[in-house]
Amino acid sequence: MSFARIPLLLFFLRLASSEQPSAPQPISAPLRELPWSKQVNFLHTTDTHGWHAGHLQEAQYSGDWGDYISFAHHLRKRADDEGSDLLLVDTGDRVEGNGLYDASSPKGKYTFDILKHQHIDVITPGNHELYIANTSRREFDEVVPDFKDSYIASNLDVYNPSSGKLQPLAPRYRRFTTKNQQIRVLAFGFLFNFHGNANNTVVQPVQETVKEPWFQDAIRTKDIDLFLVAGHVPVRDSEEYDLVYKAIRGVAWDTPIALFGGHTHIRDYRKYDKKAFGIESGRYMETLGFLSIDGLSTGKRGVGAMASPEFRRMYIDNNLYSLQHHSGTNKTTFGTDLGKNVSQAIRSARKQLKLDHTFGCAPRDYWLNRAPYPAEDSLLTLLDTQVIPDTFNHSLDRPSIVITNSGAMRFDIFKGPFTTDSTFLVSPFTSGFRMIKDVPYGAATQLLQLLNNQGQILLEDLAAMYGGEEHRLKDLLPPLAPVNAQTLSRNQVHIASSDQQIPLADKPSLPGYTTVDDAGSDGDDTIHQAIQFYDVPNCIASNIGFSATTVLETQGEEPDKLDLVYNEFIQDWVLLALRYLGQKYEKGQTKSALRGQTMTSVIEEWVGGHWGCDAKD
Ligand SMILES: *[C@@H]1O[C@H](CO)[C@@H](O)[C@H](O)[C@H]1NC(C)=O
Ligand SMILES: *[C@@H]1O[C@H](CO)[C@@H](O)[C@H](O)[C@H]1NC(C)=O
Ligand SMILES: *[C@@H]1O[C@H](CO)[C@@H](O)[C@H](O)[C@H]1NC(C)=O
Ligand SMILES: *[C@@H]1O[C@H](CO)[C@@H](O)[C@H](O)[C@H]1NC(C)=O
Numbered sequence: 272m273s274f275a276r277i278p279l280l281l282f283f284l285r286l287a288s289s290e291q292p293s294a295p296q297p298i299s300a301p302l303r304e305l306p307w308s309k310q311v312n313f314l315h316t317t318d319t320h321g322w323h324a325g326h327l328q329e330a331q332y333s334g335d336w337g338d339y340i341s342f343a344h345h346l347r348k349r350a351d352d353e354g355s356d357l358l359l360v361d362t363g364d365r366v367e368g369n370g371l372y373d374a375s376s377p378k379g380k381y382t383f384d385i386l387k388h389q390h391i392d393v394i395t396p397g398n399h400e401l402y403i404a405n406t407s408r409r410e411f412d413e414v415v416p417d418f419k420d421s422y423i424a425s426n427l428d429v430y431n432p433s434s435g436k437l438q439p440l441a442p443r444y445r446r447f448t449t450k451n452q453q454i455r456v457l458a459f460g461f462l463f464n465f466h467g468n469a470n471n472t473v474v475q476p477v478q479e480t481v482k483e484p485w486f487q488d489a490i491r492t493k494d495i496d497l498f499l500v501a502g503h504v505p506v507r508d509s510e511e512y513d514l515v516y517k518a519i520r521g522v523a524w525d526t527p528i529a530l531f532g533g534h535t536h537i538r539d540y541r542k543y544d545k546k547a548f549g550i551e552s553g554r555y556m557e558t559l560g561f562l563s564i565d566g567l568s569t570g571k572r573g574v575g576a577m578a579s580p581e582f583r584r585m586y587i588d589n590n591l592y593s594l595q596h597h598s599g600t601n602k603t604t605f606g607t608d609l610g611k612n613v614s615q616a617i618r619s620a621r622k623q624l625k626l627d628h629t630f631g632c633a634p635r636d637y638w639l640n641r642a643p644y645p646a647e648d649s650l651l652t653l654l655d656t657q658v659i660p661d662t663f664n665h666s667l668d669r670p671s672i673v674i675t676n677s678g679a680m681r682f683d684i685f686k687g688p689f690t691t692d693s694t695f696l697v698s699p700f701t702s703g704f705r706m707i708k709d710v711p712y713g714a715a716t717q718l719l720q721l722l723n724n725q726g727q728i729l730l731e732d733l734a735a736m737y738g739g740e741e742h743r744l745k746d747l748l749p750p751l752a753p754v755n756a757q758t759l760s761r762n763q764v765h766i767a768s769s770d771q772q773i774p775l776a777d778k779p780s781l782p783g784y785t786t787v788d789d790a791g792s793d794g795d796d797t798i799h800q801a802i803q804f805y806d807v808p809n810c811i812a813s814n815i816g817f818s819a820t821t822v823l824e825t826q827g828e829e830p831d832k833l834d835l836v837y838n839e840f841i842q843d844w845v846l847l848a849l850r851y852l853g854q855k856y857e858k859g860q861t862k863s864a865l866r867g868q869t870m871t872s873v874i875e876e877w878v879g880g881h882w883g884c885d886a887k888d
């Protein structure tokens with residue numbers, strides 16, 4: 272074995288940073304070693320959603336895009352020194368979900384200039400690049416040219432804004448040879464069969480793409496050592512990647528395939544066969560995925576393939592402690608000029624956007640799905656018992672029910688300053704609230720049950736009955752916990768590899784990812800304590816101006832009619848459910864509530880009015 276599986280215990284190491292100044296110091300923790308290959312190594316990011324400044328309230332993920340640039344530089348140098356290769360892959364959803372992207376006008380004003388300084392070898396679009404016509408247009412105008420040698424769009428077309436003609440967003444595939452090992456790579460870039468895009472792009476279903484002559488010709492290319500399939504597609508349980516895999520295997524039964532996936536925000540690694548593996552590398556710049564392969568054939572004369580190439584993976588926690596360790600650097604040698612410049616550019620963008628402006632200080636952590644619901648430390652409980660009632664008491668003059676979907680919340684609130692940045696993390700959605708007046712009490716009070724899938728009729732049945740758009744069901748559902756299914760079902764620290772038991776540090780390790788995937792449970796670079804995640808309801812409701820318990824106790828004093836208020840985001844579902852309850856309303860009968868204020872501004876105002884900060888906090 273060229274790498275030790277013994278965790279390194281380096282405690283109390285103080286690290287200076289080129290990460291953002293307000294980022295907390297990473298805390299040292301036991302680490303596993305990078306499974307570096309003498310042949311080809313990959314770094315993979317996905318679903319970064321604008322978090323290029325790193326996590327400023329979570330030490331474990333506090334590395335920024337500049338740090339990633341420095342890190343990649345050191346690994347690339349190691350590869351050059353040894354004659355191996357390093358390739359970088361990004362699989363989309365780079366935008367939406369963080370103030371660094373969302374707070375500027377136009378959105379992404381600073382992001383693209385920051386991103387382009389990383390040398391990425393294969394880059395693909397995600398669905399978030401396509402929801403709004405302006406976003407995909409900027410992808411076409413700026414990002415594709417910034418990465419002109421590496422952007423791939425196998426199944427995505429765009430209407431060219433100047434010619435009005437439909438054309439591929441970027442080349443359908445690329446063939447290249449790696450610098451040092453001369454590995455001959457054929458790369459694709461897919462997006463899952465997404466339907467929610469604006470009308471200036473066209474996503475071709477993958478089942479059609481794999482039948483295209485260009486694709487069929489490409490997979491028959493001679494002398495390919497590795498197929499590289501990158502895409503905004505989950506590596507597991509995805510019809511799209513199964514189709515691509517089968518299509519390639521149909522004509523190249525033996526050529527190794529490396530798949531890079533995304534979209535579901537998890538860490539995952541899947542074995543398709545003994546020469547085909549797929550990695551998915553989390554979300555929000557928390558994770559730098561690492562994949563290495565040994566034993567490929569190459570373009571060099573006389574270098575044949577091993578019978579069975581060796582694929583290995585690791586999920587690196589994105590903080591300076593991990594990055595310096597894996598690159599063999601320290602605080603003085605880590606930051607490169609370019610990396611430091613990019614960190615500086617991020618710092619200055621954050622300053623321009625006033626992302627550190629503080630509205631108040633959270634007295635404790637509030638969890639989205641790391642606490643049960645209801646509970647004192649549940650973010651949803653905070654919303655339905657405090658934020659919503661306090662906000663709507665002043666603006667609704669009649670008994671009302673206010674319904675919010677938990678999917679409208681994206682992230683936890685951490686104890687400490689609640690800043691402009693926090694508002695974008697917690698609730699990045701810009702839709703407002705809608706209202707239906709005079710809904711019969713019975714229907715209004717049964718609505719929540721229906722939306723929470725607790726009645727005799729389920730949401731899917733409702734959609735089937737009335738033709739609701741299936742792809743929007745996801746909008747209603749609570750956010751996925753950022754763990755893979757296996758981790759959910761085994762909420763225990765379980766650290767073992769096939770050949771040896773790794774002793775846990777005496778010191779309790781930090782809570783974090785404890786991934787179990789097709790290669791076992793030794794994939795996370797940092798040895799973590801498992802985090803418990805809970806199921807939370809689709810929707811929560813607050814009663815305003817009446818109390819359900821009083822109504823019950825006093826028997827019959829319930830109001831005849833109520834006003835119903837809800838997130839605009841879930842309007843289709845609300846109307847569908849009301850229709851099932853015998854109340855047919857058209858969109859035209861709904862009206863804007865709360866003077867068009869969004870959830871983001873509701874939370875902002877509430878925090879400002881309720882959470883003070885200690886003078887020197
Ligand atoms: C799209 O961008 C144009 C200019 O680039 C701007 O005028 C317009 O308001 C934007 N539209 C949206 C919906 O953001
Ligand atoms: C997209 O929709 C807009 C507004 O609804 C319309 O003006 C435009 O022609 C449509 N574009 C295409 C390519 O269909
Ligand atoms: C960092 O590494 C360099 C080169 O190996 C060494 O000269 C220097 O003393 C180290 N600095 C610290 C703070 O450990
Ligand atoms: C970093 O920024 C400085 C100051 O603006 C500039 O002189 C230098 O060329 C930049 N270095 C790199 C590698 O971009």
Ligand SMILES: *[C@@H]1O[C@H](CO)[C@@H](O)[C@H](O)[C@H]1NC(C)=O
Nearest residue numbers: 660661662664665815816817
């Ligand atoms: C809003 O109404 C609820 C229930 O009627 C009450 O408990 C709460 O104190 C009120 N809040 C405000 C800010 O008036």
